[in-house]
Amino acid sequence: MTKPVPSRITGFVYGVSALFLAAVLAIAGLMAWQMYQKEIADSEAQAVRFIGTSEAALNRSLLGANTLLAGLGQFLRKSGEGSIASDLAQAETAQLIETSVRQSLLARYVAFLTPEGRVIGSSDRRGAKLAVQLPDGFLKEALAHPGSVMSISTPSISPVTSQQVLYLARVLTLADGGKLVAVAEVQVSMLTTILAQGANIRGLEVTLEREGGLMLASMPPRDDLAGRTISPALTDQADGRPRRMLSRLSGAPAIVVARPTLHRSLLIVASIPLESALADWRRDSNVVAAAALAFMLMILAVTYFALAQLRRQWRARAELLRSKATLDQALESMVDGFVLLDPNDRVVTWNRRFVDFFPWAEPLLAPQVPFQRITELNARHLMTQNEQEITLLNGQVIVAVNSPTPDGGLVCVYRDVTEKKRHVADILEGKAQLQATLDALPDVLMDAGIDGRCYSFHSPRRPRPAFKVREPVGKLMSDLLPANAAAEVMVALRDAFETGFSTGRQFEIRTARGVTWFEISVSRKVIGEGAAARFIVILRDITESKLAAREIEHLAFYDILTGLPNRRLLLHRLQATIDANVRRSRHGALLFLDLDDFKTLNDALGNATGDELLKQVALRLQDSLKEGGTVARLGGDEFVVLLDNLSDDAGVAAMQANTAGEAILTVLNESFQLADHQYHSTGSIGAVVFSATQQSLEDLLKQADIAMYYAKSAGGNALRFFEASMQTAITARATLESELHAALAGEQFVLHYQSQVASNGHVVGAEVLIRWQHPVRGVVQPGGFIELAEETGLIVPIGMWVLETACIQLERWSHDARRRHLRLAVNVSARQFRTDDFVERVRDVLRRTGADPTRLELELTESLLQDKVSETICKMQSLAALGVRFSMDDFGTGFSSLSYMTQLPLNQIKVDKFFVQSIGIDPKVELIIQAIIGMARNLDLEIVAEGVETQQQFEFLQAHGAMLCQGYLFSRPVPLDQFDAQLDVEMAS
Helix, strand or coil, rough: CCCCCCCCHHHHHHHHHHHHHHHHHHHHHHHHHHHHHHHHHHHHHHHHHHHHHEEEEEEEEHHHHHHHHHHHHHHCCCCCCHHHHHCCCCCHHHHHHHHHHCCCCCCCEEEECCCCCEEEEEEECCCHHHHCCCCHHHHHHHHHHHCCCCCCCEEEEECCCCEEEEEEEEEEEECCEEEEEEEEEHHHHHHHHHCCCCCCCCCEEEEEEECEEEEEEEEEECCCCCHHHHHCCHHHHCCCCCCEECCCCCCEEEEEEEEECCCEEEEEEEEEEHHHHHHHHHHHHHHHHHHHHHHHHHHHHHHHHHHHHHHHHHHHHHHHHHHHHHHHHHHHHCCCCCEEEECCCEEECCHHHHHHCCCCHHHHHHCCCCCHHHHHHHHCCCCEEEEEEEEECCEEEEEEEECCCCCCEEEEEEEEEEEHCCCCHHHHHHHHHHHHHHHCCCCCCEEEEECCEEEEEEEEECCCCCCCCCCCCCCCCHEEEEECHHHHHHHHHHHHHHHHHEEEEEEEEEECEEEEEEEEEEEEEECCCCCCCCCEEEEEHHHHHHHHHHHHHHHHHHHCCCCEEEHHHHHHHHHHHHHHHHHHHHHHEEEEEECHHHHHHHHHCCCHHHHHHHHHHHHHHHHHCCCCCCCEEECCCEEEEEEEECCCCCHHHHHHHHHHHHHHHHHHHCEEEEEEEEEEECCEEEEEEEEECCCCHHHHHHHHHHHHHHHHHCCCCCCCCCCCCHHHHHHHHHHHHHHHHHHHHHCEEEEEEEEEEEEECCCEEEEEEEEEEECEEEEECCHHHHHHHHCCHHHHHHHHHHHHHHHHHHCCCCCCCCCCCCCEEEEHHHHHHCCCCCCHHHHHHHHCCCCCHHHHEEEHHHHHHHCCHHHHHHHHHHHHHCCEEEEEEEEECCCCCCHHCCCCCCCEEEECHHHHHCCCHHHHHHHHHHHHHHHHHHHCCCCEEECCCCCHHHHHHHHCCCCEEEECCCCCEEHHHHHHHHHHHHHHH
16 A cells, blocks of 8 residues: 655645635635625715705705695684685685695695684685595694694595595684684605605615604505504604614614604604615625635645645655565465566576475576476476376376467466366266255256246156146247146246246146146246346145145134134125125124023033034034025034125015024924934024124124023023113123122122011021122112122122121120120022032131131022932031021922921021011911911921011011011111111110
């Protein structure tokens, strides 16, 4: 790399250049500043001269107008207030006034007004009938001035000419001391003409203003500003000296000169915007800047060329020093051996690589040594030698290349080709391996042109069902493949011609052995410029993967068991049906089918039998469906039938859906042959009719599912259509379930206590009844949530909470001598009792709370005796062994067998309030009550009568031996604090 020019030299050149550049910039800046000051001074002088000229012209005009009004006053000085109107109406007087006004260049007419503003005469031919509309307050202002002072109004619009005008007024004193106001109308355009005299200054703006900045006239005219106040007022600055401030009209920075007129309340203001004042300066300064820039560019150019010349000279010097070193480096860096001979075959120069090849020749190498001596020495160390190739004893192969020089000498180059020969051998071996690899590939490979002609070909070692000829080379694709396959290959060739490659295209070939699928991959070969395009075409047999993909697709969209469409495919077809409904204005319907008692079949006969039933149901559904519909299985025993292309009338479409649903129920009612069993099945169907719905597909399925739920709730083997009320009920049910979970977690349940009274009137215990303290709805009775709790299973944790809370209260009462005798009765639902660990849970609650088991009474219902009676008895006996008492609740209202009464470890029977309410009304019911009491007495069981509300009922029960009573006659269910208060009152009495 050439060393740069020394920094001291380049620094000197740059320094001189910088000095010249600074001088040019300083001169240009000074000239621009001087020209700027001159332009400002000239503009100020112009403004001062203009303001003086304009002031003089305006003063003359105003003085003339004032003189006119004063002269008219002198003419009328002998008239009195009573005669002035008639004097003005005389022809001679009117003629004289009209003549005087015509001689004035400023006033258009003169009118005479009374102090009240009434016109009594004028220079106009209309005389006193002339309409004069003075600005508000102007007449009062004129009357306030002395008689020798002329008043000037604000601009206003003349009612006659509709032009902007000013009014000049002077108060005249009549012979009898009365006042008369002479008013001259002056067009603003006349004042503008006066102001514009000599206004040949570029951008000049002139305004006539009153004290305070009120504009009367302007040049150029600005009607929008006439009569408006311009800020700031220039009264204090009206000394005729130029100032820098904003222009009065345009608001741009300007040179402003203000001077008062003879009427001190009037100012003439001249403004020359700096934009106009400095226009010539900008032009001249641009010329100066351009000249300075040109000089600076010249200086930079001279500097550049001076440095370039210095660098060239420096490089030339360095090049001479580098040339020899470069040549030496080139020779030494050659991978080949090099010897240069003169015309006499004597050595001139050589490189180190030659010595590496022939180290034994190094002692002989020297300039002017005959090369023949070195050749003879080399011959002793060679294995073989021919005209161009030398093989050394170590196996190294050297190729010698001799080239003559122009002067008759010789350049000898010795190249090591040992690695090249080894590389060629590797290439041959790789080619053999590649051929073996190609032979192992299952794909068909072709070298083809853009016209589809095959130039080379390779196929797997197996039959080629794709090709129509045995030897494809030289043939076109249309000769080799069927028409559809050839067309796909040609399209792939064109794609690869444009983009370089093409993949993914497929074609099928049908033969006697079946259908074979091929995938086409085409890649454009890299060829020399100008050569015809060539391509590598690969045809891969993808039949197996195609079949596998179809199988995967079938698994993704179809039910494995029945072969019906699954939920995914159903939703796809449902969306297609909705889209078609939009186009055809038709309706569709969804029938959601659930088999009744399918779980019972599975439990009884096994899953295999259940699967067989599902298959047969699927076949019957398909057979019952008309063309165009879809039968799908969602899972389990749930099927969905999609009906499309129904009537455009919603009512007719519903009838069509109902007909289809009834047909399905009919075919399902026919018996099924399941192995050795004849099985009769029914189904519940929920239906929903839709058209161009805005609902989601899932919402439609949900609605049909809800309708099916109502059909199943009606006993099964039924069809129900979806109604909005169903959705509302289901939503309310779901909300209630969610709130129940929250209530259980948020401790929103409370217990109320209803007294159980002995025949002597003393309280011996109470039944605990749950209440829900809802945060919004307040207290909710058990009827509002117990049924749902039973269905959802929440009754189990709720029941355990009731049991534990009651046991905690029993433990607290055990420390109070007045209450430790009390018993608490707790209702236990059948579902809660059926849990496997019910006994363990009760035992755990008693252990944790420390409650006395003998004070706890569990109330069971007769529904427990309908099945699993042995299990029920076993659990009751386990708890009875702990001391827990049992009561049969609502006795006589169920369907239990009386034979179990002797087997159950019962302590008490509760007569349902249904019987109690009929006392004194139905003698037959009274006989039943007596029978129940008698049976209990014989079985040594306590009797508790529920729902006692009247004294008559209580007396009847006492008379027939009822031991305990419970009802509103004694107490309603109340919170614990109220129950405690009742106990205190009862014990005190």
